[in-house]
Amino acid sequence: MSSLVKCPHCGLRPREEFTIRGEVPSPRPASDAPANAWFDHVYLRDNPRGEHREYWHHAGGCRRWLVLSRNTITHDISAVVDASTLKAGTKS
Amino acid sequence: MRDFLLHNVSPFPADETANGHGNMQIRALRDGFVFHLLGRSDTDTATVEKTIAAPIADLGGELRQLAPYQWFWVGNATLSQERVAEISAALPSMLALTDQTHGRVRLVVSGPQVRSVLAKGAMIDLADDVFAIGQSVMTQIGHIGAMITRTGDAEFEIMVLRSFAESLWHEIHQMAAEFN
């Protein structure tokens, strides 16, 4: 687990300032989407070995939701972005 | 009830003798104002500065960014609720103001070992050439969320939620005790 996270707004911060919501799931479906799309979004998580994308909340700093891409084996963080920037995109 | 006397009660302990008496000084700021400014998500600091330029002229104070599109506007003037309402009403809709004068409390820690004191609670690197005078950060001192602002060579202002005032006061004194 990473010790320091580079918040795109606040800079390098200790992980104690963050709370982790877990894996970034498939995007929130439209309300008329089929049931399996909703079950995927609400319940299904991959828990991969290797590259992983998670929602981290900088609760002890700017209170922004971030998407953090990290490797669960090496703990290397390859990217941290503000989660609002991902709305247009779909799951990686 | 018209003759009722209103007191603004500080959440910091009244005992001023508890303040630093040696190398470290710890001082509660009991006056002033704290406004929380919330901008639409296309607002930048320059725009905010321009927007508040008129009211700030007589208020003084400074802008401290705490998050994207969010600032604390902090000053030492004492303002009436009416004045706050006027200022708030004068702002355009892209910038909302919520008065946090009572919600956030400030204290000042100063002294030659101030960085060693704060390093006991905060991860932020406050070194002279890294953290300039006037710079602020939202971070944590121990388990208490705090905005740290450098206000002098060896002087920092700590702003926390009012409910944490007593714990912060106690913790900062404990952290500073070895230098006094």
Added chain:
Amino acid sequence: MTSFRIDGGTSINRDDVRQFSFNGEKLSGFGGDTVASALLANGKQLVGRSFKYHRPRGILTAGAAEPNALLTIGRDGRRDPNTRATMAELFDGLEARSQNCWPNVDFDIGAVNGVLGPILGAGFYYKTFMWPAAFWEKVYEPIIRKAAGLGRASYDPDPGYYEKCWAHCDLLVIGAGAAGLAAALTAGRAGARVIIADEGAQLGGGMRAERSMIDGKPADIFLGDVMGELISLPNVDIKSRTTIFANYDDGVFGGVERVQKHLPEAEINPNRAMERLWRIVAKHTILATGAEERPIVFGGNDRPGVMMAGAMRTYLNAYGVAPGKRVALFANNDQAYDTARDLEERGIEIAAIIDPRTCPDVGYHGSARHIAGAVVRDTAGRKGLKSITVRHDDGRDEVIAVDALAISGGYSPIVHLACHRGARPVWSDDHAGFMPPMDADGLTPVGAVSGVRGIVACFNAGANAACDALVGLGISARPALIGADVAGDHVNDPEAAGAQDTLPVWSVPSARGKAFVDFQNDVTASDINLAMREGYDHVELAKRYTTNGMATDQGKTSNVNAIGILAENKGVSPGDIGTTTFRPFYTPVSFGALVGASKGFEFQPVRKSPLHGWAARNGAKFVETGLWYRSSWFPKGGETFWRDSVDREVLNVRTNVGICDVSTLGKIEIFGADAAEFLNRVYCNAFLKLPVGKARYGLMLREDGFIYDDGTTSCLAENHYFMTTTTALAAGVLTHLEFCAQVLWPELDVRLASATDQWAQMAVAGPKARATLAKIIDDDLGNEAFPFLAAREVSLFGGKLRGRLFRISFSGELAYEIAVPAGYGSCVADAIMEAGKEFDIAPYGTEALGVMRIEKGHVTHAEINGTVTPADLGMGRMVSAKKDDFIGRVMNKREGLLDAARPLLVGIKPKSPSDRFATGSHILNVGADVRLENDQGYVTSTCHSPNLGHTIGLALIKGGPERYGEEVVIWNGLAGTHVTGVICNPAFVDPENEKLHA
């Protein structure tokens, strides 16, 4: 008592005599001594008993790796068990005791385990204590606990203060030997921010044991000069007595500084930490941790008097302590011969040098008898070494009388910190050791840890490594030229270097008796062989089967030998066996340091309401709710039982008027052009058309369709709303709203600010609430002007103050919540008390609040427990059928959530008013067996209702309101009670809401 103190000693100050006690015996040493050096100076070779066999043990090392000399130091709350005597500094009045021996270290009953040796071998725990199961708890464990075990923790609280700190630097240098000092000086002179940390009290590392002249000066003078320059550099932070114990991710290192552990009690500053836990953020790190000398595994190698050759040299040169009168050296490498040279120089008799190599160090020209191609196979002596048995290359045995034996089996680089992040060390035949992985980013191993030998070479390597590291940080530096001239640094001279490299001797084949690999856990070579024979030959399995390397020293002196033995037996290289995993901590860290200041009152911060002082003045009893202190009841006039107060407070609110601090409820200001649309999406009920000046009760669902939280939201102005949440979920709801605003719908203009602390908020409830508030509020509070669910700013005290008034009610009474800026809270509360005096106003706390909400059938998180839907609580009609989208909309319509058999909210009361029942009780049909399939639901909340005079409760029961009036059994499985209850409307009081709208 014989004194083994001789002259010399670069680390001690003979003018500073210090008294101490060991197992009650009064002894003395000098300032600068460790407890180990002082004990040895006093002729105390026997310091403890081993873990399993209770064998007599002496001091093996002079540093952090010590497996044997674990003592309990200090007393009462300041007692530190398992302290390595080799690391503990001697202070005046120090009290040290041996551990793991009873009745005393000289006569230990547990030593009978030595006789039972054969059955205590590897896998002993797994094989012996398998069955019968009951024996484990009743017989085996108590016996093992009594006989074995390390030191005991104190039952007294530690009076010392501990703290945790952060530090930042460009270059972190770990280890202040030759390589580390040269690196620190190089970087310091270049102006980089440097932290140099060393576990020793004084800098210098192995150089403290050096007798050579360095740059023309004795080692201690040379070190003093280097130290002086480092201190003069403001950009260099010297942390002595600081062990870097962990390499975490992202260049963060954990360290523990023993700030005052070396001071007598009278000199301890209570305001200063005893120990400091450091978290150091380093841009680059120089690892200059050196190498650990390895023991040799032969029969009786654990006898007091057997010591590592380097340690013996340290005691001799740094502390002026002779290891014995007649010493032998058993070594397989050239470096160990330094010890022989220094012993000879000090006039200590060397009985023999035994070297398994056939062609040993050609650089040695001393007078000692030299036995090449030979090994030590056994030792003798009861509590101290008397003789050794040497096996010559021709198979002949020879007994040589000695009282000390120096051993050296080669050197293991101290690679731990290079491997904490998962990288594996690499075996090197050239160095006969595991070398640090060289590709670790941001970390450069340098000096003995990377196989460099000789002081001059280490100085050079350190200085150059610092230059290279600084280039990466954009800082140019020139290597500090120190230590270029070291007299007799023969290692640096390839011509004089040994003809033969270190010859690994993993275990002596002819060993007689127990040949220890792991001294602390009493693991022998035959244990490892046994593990192999039984199939546990993987290094991780062998470790766990034999417990090798699992003691507090984590196998610093034993792991590589164990790997060597495994490799030798399998006929492979130690590199093929590999090491076990390196994890923090490098050495044990006290709980005090890990806890830091967070204990007792400082365990966690406290949040206090702006009305805390007011409540305290009114006699409140407080209860912790998360971090908050909330007033729970207000005893009055001799009330001693909490419920007397609570019953009175409830009845007073129902008849007159009461005031309650509700400041801790979460409050969120919501702004933005799309604020209404946002609220409409986060609540399951409609919010789009909430008019200005109105509050609305809202239910927030989770995306899975269950209820998340409830609260009221008021529209204070166009595009400005004010939300209240429960106290428990104040932070959670804000975080949830931020997720919705930032992640789900960043296109909406909605802005959120926590305002919980800005307002002192008071509920004023009861038939006289309006009359009371009318005396301080200037606005018209009549039903017409300010109806139920009105919410707007009002003026108080003839315009002196503005506040926010909400006509909402949790109690079910005519009630208002008035919010004023926090600083004015206690004045306003006093004013309300004064205004309500004529109506017999009384403060009420959270207990009374809880009773009244149950009486009224209002839910809290006792009911909203993560498994309930709005329909379960009778609020199904609140869920909008018109809205296109809101959180939880789709999943709330899942089949299972619409199941008619779901438990629904009801009230429940005892059939006989004298019967009571508890929250958590389950509901059964009358006559049904206590079986899961007969479960009808459960009680979520209970209280004594002073209005009804008996216990009432809320429950979730299958069939719900259809069963009003039905008798059921309320079964409490914990208490074993059955009470006949009656299902009823949850609104026990004022079901028609007449009081609410009064």
